[in-house]
Amino acid sequence: MSLLELNDVSKRFGGLMAVGRMTFRLEKGEILGLIGPNGAGKTTIFNLINGYYAPTEGTITFRGERIDGLKPHVVCIKGLARTFQVVKPLARLTVLENVMASAFCRTDHREEARRIALEATAFTEMEQWRDRLAGGLPLGMRKRLEMARALATRPELLLLDENFAGLNPAEVEKTIEIVKKIHGSGVTILIIEHNMRVIMSISHRLVCISYGEKIAEGTPREVADNQQVIDAYLGVARA
Amino acid sequence: MSPQLAGQIELLGQVLISGILLGGLYALIGLGMSLIMGVMKIINLAHGELMMVAMYMTYWAFTLWHVDPYVSLLIVCPLMFLLGVAIQKFLITPVMEAESILPQNQVLLTVGIGLVLANLALLLFTANYRSVPVSYASKTIYWDLKLGGQTISLSISYPFLTAFGIAVLLGAALFLFLGMTDLGRMIRATAQDKRAAALMGINTRKITYITFGIGAALVGAAGALLDPVYYLYPQIGGPFTNKAFVITILGGLGNIPGAVLGGLVLGLAESLGSVYVSLGYKDAFGFIIFVLVLIFLPRGLLGKGRAQ
Amino acid sequence: MNRKAIFAATGLALLAVFPLAVQNPYVLHLLIMTLLWVLLGQAWNLLGGFTGQISYGHAAFFGVGAYTTGILVKSGLSPAAAWSGLLLGGLMAALIASVIGWICFRLRGPYFSLSVLALAEVLRLVAVNWKQLTNGAEGILYIPAFRSKAHYYWIILAIAALAFVVIRAVMRSKLGFYFLSIREDQDAAESLGIDATKYKLYSLLISAFFTGAAGSFYMNYLGFIDPGIVFSIADISIMMILVTILGGAATLAGPIVGAVIYILVSEFFRVWFKSGHLIFFGILIIVIIIFFPAGIVGTIKERRAGRKLRRAGAARESAAA
Numbered sequence: 109m110s111l112l113e114l115n116d117v118s119k120r121f122g123g124l125m126a127v128g129r130m131t132f133r134l135e136k137g138e139i140l141g142l143i144g145p146n147g148a149g150k151t152t153i154f155n156l157i158n159g160y161y162a163p164t165e166g167t168i169t170f171r172g173e174r175i176d177g178l179k180p181h182v183v184c185i186k187g188l189a190r191t192f193q194v195v196k197p198l199a200r201l202t203v204l205e206n207v208m209a210s211a212f213c214r215t216d217h218r219e220e221a222r223r224i225a226l227e228a229t230a231f232t233e234m235e236q237w238r239d240r241l242a243g244g245l246p247l248g249m250r251k252r253l254e255m256a257r258a259l260a261t262r263p264e265l266l267l268l269d270e271n272f273a274g275l276n277p278a279e280v281e282k283t284i285e286i287v288k289k290i291h292g293s294g295v296t297i298l299i300i301e302h303n304m305r306v307i308m309s310i311s312h313r314l315v316c317i318s319y320g321e322k323i324a325e326g327t328p329r330e331v332a333d334n335q336q337v338i339d340a341y342l343g344v345a346r347a
Numbered sequence: 348m349s350p351q352l353a354g355q356i357e358l359l360g361q362v363l364i365s366g367i368l369l370g371g372l373y374a375l376i377g378l379g380m381s382l383i384m385g386v387m388k389i390i391n392l393a394h395g396e397l398m399m400v401a402m403y404m405t406y407w408a409f410t411l412w413h414v415d416p417y418v419s420l421l422i423v424c425p426l427m428f429l430l431g432v433a434i435q436k437f438l439i440t441p442v443m444e445a446e447s448i449l450p451q452n453q454v455l456l457t458v459g460i461g462l463v464l465a466n467l468a469l470l471l472f473t474a475n476y477r478s479v480p481v482s483y484a485s486k487t488i489y490w491d492l493k494l495g496g497q498t499i500s501l502s503i504s505y506p507f508l509t510a511f512g513i514a515v516l517l518g519a520a521l522f523l524f525l526g527m528t529d530l531g532r533m534i535r536a537t538a539q540d541k542r543a544a545a546l547m548g549i550n551t552r553k554i555t556y557i558t559f560g561i562g563a564a565l566v567g568a569a570g571a572l573l574d575p576v577y578y579l580y581p582q583i584g585g586p587f588t589n590k591a592f593v594i595t596i597l598g599g600l601g602n603i604p605g606a607v608l609g610g611l612v613l614g615l616a617e618s619l620g621s622v623y624v625s626l627g628y629k630d631a632f633g634f635i636i637f638v639l640v641l642i643f644l645p646r647g648l649l650g651k652g653r654a655q
Numbered sequence: 656m657n658r659k660a661i662f663a664a665t666g667l668a669l670l671a672v673f674p675l676a677v678q679n680p681y682v683l684h685l686l687i688m689t690l691l692w693v694l695l696g697q698a699w700n701l702l703g704g705f706t707g708q709i710s711y712g713h714a715a716f717f718g719v720g721a722y723t724t725g726i727l728v729k730s731g732l733s734p735a736a737a738w739s740g741l742l743l744g745g746l747m748a749a750l751i752a753s754v755i756g757w758i759c760f761r762l763r764g765p766y767f768s769l770s771v772l773a774l775a776e777v778l779r780l781v782a783v784n785w786k787q788l789t790n791g792a793e794g795i796l797y798i799p800a801f802r803s804k805a806h807y808y809w810i811i812l813a814i815a816a817l818a819f820v821v822i823r824a825v826m827r828s829k830l831g832f833y834f835l836s837i838r839e840d841q842d843a844a845e846s847l848g849i850d851a852t853k854y855k856l857y858s859l860l861i862s863a864f865f866t867g868a869a870g871s872f873y874m875n876y877l878g879f880i881d882p883g884i885v886f887s888i889a890d891i892s893i894m895m896i897l898v899t900i901l902g903g904a905a906t907l908a909g910p911i912v913g914a915v916i917y918i919l920v921s922e923f924f925r926v927w928f929k930s931g932h933l934i935f936f937g938i939l940i941i942v943i944i945i946f947f948p949a950g951i952v953g954t955i956k957e958r959r960a961g962r963k964l965r966r967a968g969a970a971r972e973s974a975a976a
Contacts, residue, residue: 158846173885184848198836209836211828213848259846312833390765441945451709451765452944455900458711458893459940465889466933512675550816585888589776593767627784634773641762 111136111296112157112188112265117166119149119156119320125334126152127320130166132230133263139287141299141311141328143304145340149320150300151193157298158190159183170265185213189263191254193270193300197263199243203234203253211260211288229259231293238281248279255286259295266290268299272306284310308332316340348495357499360492362622363615364503370614374585375569379516379562381606383593386538386558389439389453392655393461394591395584400464401427401567402583403472405574406525409479416479416574422516423571424564432556432639433462433565439559440552468581479574481506510572517568521561522603523559533586534558566591586630592625612636674805683804687876690811691869695891696910697818698865703896704904706858707838709768712775714891716863719751720744720887722730722868725795725903726873733873736769736954738800741871748867749860751778756856763841772888779886795874796883807876814872818865823907825861834858838905859914866895877894888926899934900943903950912951 112134127149134140142150155161157168168176175183198206207225208218210343215221228296229238232252237245242253252270255329258266268287272280280303287310291297301307307314307328314331316324317318318340370446380394391397404423408414415421430454438460442452486505491498536544545551578584594613598605613633620632659903672779675685678774703709724740759770764950780790789795801807825831833854836844841851874880885891902913917936 114822115883179850180845181848181850184846190846192843192846196840198839198843200839201835204834205835209832209849210847211846212832218828218831221832256846284802367815390769438941438945451768453946454709454765454768455896456941459944461936462889462893462937462940463934464937466931466937470931500732507798534848591772593773596766596769628780630776631780634777638758638770639771641766642758 110134111138111171112156112298113167113169114153115162115169117153118218119152119161120164123290125320127163127248130317130320132315132321132322132325134296134298136264136296137294138312139291139299139310141314142298142300142306142317143302143314143331144317144323144339145285146302148317150317150339151269152320152347153317154190154298154300158188158267164184174265181299184261184263185346187262187264188267188288189258189261190267191251191258191269191271193273195247195250195254196232197240197242197245197250201314202239203242203245203249204229204238206253207256207260209289210257213261214304224260224262225256228256230249231259232256233282242326248276252286255290259290262311264293265298268301270300270302272301272303281304348497350497353494357495357501358622360499360501361395362618364501365507366615366618367611368504368507368511368614369618370475370611371514372507372569373590373594373614374610374611375514375517376591376614377574377598377606377610378521379565379604380591381595381600381602382521382534382565383559383562384600385602386534387435387439387443387636388591389443389457391457391559391562392454392588393434393464393584395560395586395588396461396464397427397431397563397584398566398570398573398587399468399579399581399584400575401570402574402579403468403477404567405571406477406579409481409574412522413428416481416571417513420513420568420571422552423567426449428560428564431560434563434591435556435559440555460586465581472581474580474582477579479579479638481575484575493622493651495606503575506575510576513572517565518576518603518607521565525603530557589630590633593633595650596637597640667816671809674808678805680804681807681939685918685922686748687804689914690808690815691872691876691910692894692898692914692917694811694818694865694869694872695895696902697815697822698862698869698913699895700899700904700906700910701834702827702858703911704789704899704906705831705838706834708760708855708858709765709896710771710862711768711888711896712771712773713862713866713895714886714888715755715771715775716748716752716866717870717873718775718778718782718882720867720888721874721880722795722870723747723867724874725880726788726804728797729790729795737934738810738875740875741810741868744874745864745868749864750869752859753856756859760852760859761857772892774884775892781883782882782886786845787942789882792883793851794879794884796879799837799876799878801882805932806877811872811876814865814868819907819953821861826907830854830857834846849945862960865875872923886898893940894936895939900948900950901939903952903956906950906952906956909950909952916951 114130114132117127117130118125138256144150144154144278152161156163159175159178160184162177165203167174170186170188175186181345198209204225208221211224211228214224223329229235232255234249234252234256237249242250245253255271275283284306287297299307299311311328313326314328315322316331318335318342323336323340324334351631365561376398380391394653404426405416405419408419409416410424439453439456442456455600483505488503488505488508492501512640515555516579525535533544533549533554536547536549537551590613594609597609597612616632616636618627622628664888699710699713721744723744727740755771755774759767759774762770782793833849835848836849836852837854845851870885872884898917899910902911903909906951920935921932926934943950949957
């Protein structure tokens with residue numbers, strides 16, 4: 109049984125088919141990368157998995173259980189966490205309070221939540237930033253905060269949405285390190301990323317999407333050599 | 348046809364006429380708020396108070412200088428436009444750009460403005476009911492229908508009919524203005540996407556001033572039209588603000604034809620409800636429809652408004 | 656026990672013994688009204704300031720509480736026994752709130768606010784029209800149970816203090832974290848496992864309970880209510896908001912400061928001008944929103960935080976020098 113399965117998932121917005129007949133599997137312990145040109149529907153897929161949208165057609169199963177149509181907070185409690193591409197810090201709370209808020213997912217006690225939050229911020233190397241207001245953080249730290257918050261919910265599957273966008277090379281290296289650490293601690297990862305170097309180097313497998321449909325699946329090498337993928341990114345030359 | 352049935356039909360006809368005429372006026376009130384909400388995404392909870400200001404302007408024009416309310420439209424509307432621009436420019440815009448812990452600062456601001464306007468009127472003009480006793484205030488037009496051997500007599504109030512007619516004209520003028528003039532197009536563009544409009548060179552700040560001014564002028568016109576048929580007192584604004592946002596939601600945000608439909612629906616609901624269900628709960632029908640529409644039809648009656 | 660707790664306990668003790676020293680009924684009346692508004696401000700602040708759900712219709716809960724006691728009294732219950740109305744008033748208000756919440760929480764932001772206002776108006780119309788139950792626009796009149804104001808003072812002090820303690824405890828708990836998260840970003844909160852609708856409802860229920868209890872108290876203390884008074888948008892709903900934003904929304908001390916100023920200003924206007932206080936409050940709302948959106952307590956906190964940052968910055972600079 110795969111950890112996450114999408115079967116024939118489609119999402120229509122009025123007349124627009126944002127995602128069409130999407131089918132793929134994610135095995136436990138994998139890092140699966142989702143790539144594709146801008147507007148291909150990658151974040152929509154995340155929104156479908158995480159419960160923000162319900163699919164027009166198709167099913168999504170997590171650990172064998174159907175989760176399509178469930179609300180986001182239910183999906184999170186089941187062990188599936190996500191970060192946001194457009195970061196959503198709880199601006200007027202400190203970093204630690206942000207992470208405590210998500211830690212309360214697993215406990216009712218303030219002290220326990222605090223402990224989990226301290227752990228998660230240490231794990232993502234945010235100790236210095238703990239008492240800063242989340243709204244005042246630089247972009248790199250806000251993205252780190254998204255990860256820390258997601259981790260505090262003790263997920264089995266983590267959806268990372270463009271965590272590397274807008275980071276400078278040093279921050280990119282550090283974030284790769286942290287993602288590998290997260291993976292090493294037993295979390296399965298589904299990642300959307302435009303930074304090719306990053307996603308090629310950390311993913312075990314890739315799925316490439318264009319105009320809402322899957323056009324390739326395989327190891328990074330296989331997908332990179334796939335003509336359709338190249339066409340999708342670079343456009344087809346007109347004779 | 349039996350006389351009883353004829354009587355029922357007569358009553359229904361009367362109720363429908365009242366509802367439609369009233370609905371036209373309500374539509375004019377709602378149009379202003381819908382426009383403001385559509386362009387600036389602000390709910391103007393001082394809308395009714397703006398109408399009250401216009402009503403007092405019309406009242407004094409009549410009482411001091413014998414200016415007929417329909418004529419004073421020509422003075423009241425521009426004055427209300429200026430008042431609207433001033434409010435938007437000096438009070439609302441500064442707040443729109445500031446950050447705050449309360450998510451609805453602008454709305455609260457309009458609450459404050461409404462409070463000041465209503466109580467200023469109370470202070471200056473006292474709570475006494477005022478009326479504008481024009482010569483045609485109780486003039487009625489009779490319309491007799493022959494149906495199945497019985498005569499159905501319907502009476503239509505002349506001031507209401509005139510108000511309805513002028514409201515229709517103003518509504519049509521607004522529609523043409525928005526659809527065919529450059530300024531109107533700029534307003535629509537700002538309503539659809541403020542940032543994109545700004546990027547296209549539209550001075551969105553000026554547009555917000557003008558829009559609020561137009562909204563105020565429209566509700567001011569409604570006030571002037573209402574003077575011959577309503578008793579005027581400082582707190583008259585509140586219930587009309589409520590009706591305005593009911594209409595705006597019914598019609599879908601920023602949707603002009605929708606606001607017209609919303610106004611008619613509200614007018615009919617009140618008219619039918621007050622006669623066939625209960626007079627005391629007249630205002631409640633609008634609210635109940637409002638809540639039902641919010642829940643079941645988040646895009647408004649026409650399904651074309653912007654969902655939240 | 657830390658400094659703040661000692662300060663608060665002393666303050667409470669002083670307040671408690673106050674009527675033993677001062678018996679002037681006018682002064683006691685002012686204090687009672689102040690405490691009533693402290694209670695109301697705190698109640699609105701929980702839902703509005705801390706959870707970010709702005710309600711323009713809280714008079715609904717005040718009115719329900721007032722009429723719960725009013726109806727009990729009207730049905731012949733003795734004034735002394737009518738005190739049970741306090742708890743009952745709070746519970747009835749919470750019950751109505753659960754219905755209103757169930758309907759309105761599907762909506763967000765201003766749509767939520769307006770729908771609560773709409774339902775509050777419907778309740779007012781019910782109070783006016785259902786004459787058998789409520790006496791309609793004539794209102795309900797009865798003779799207060801206690802002749803001495805001191806008893807009322809102690810009761811409202813107890814409820815207001817209870818509200819403070821409860822709200823403070825809530826805000827320090829998981830519930831409070833969830834309220835703040837919902838306020839900051841409801842979508843992010845949901846992705847973090849927070850059932851936003853459920854927690855918004857909890858916030859509303861607590862808020863409505865205390866507002867209803869305040870309404871019940873009002874009936875018991877003043878002896879007269881009618882729909883226009885207790886369901887009033889301007890005098891109750893909006894003033895609850897004013898008291899909170901004046902003192903500082905989303906702070907624990909804010910509603911207290913706001914209530915004190917509100918009562919002082921109201922009295923001032925009542926004594927010297929007989930009316931016009933609403934104009935002043937309208938202008939005050941405008942001024943607060945444009946210039947001091949954080950309210951008095953909020954602005955003080957911001958300035959202090961700013962000073963701390965500047966001092967830290969200066970310290971770092973001098974250390975680096």
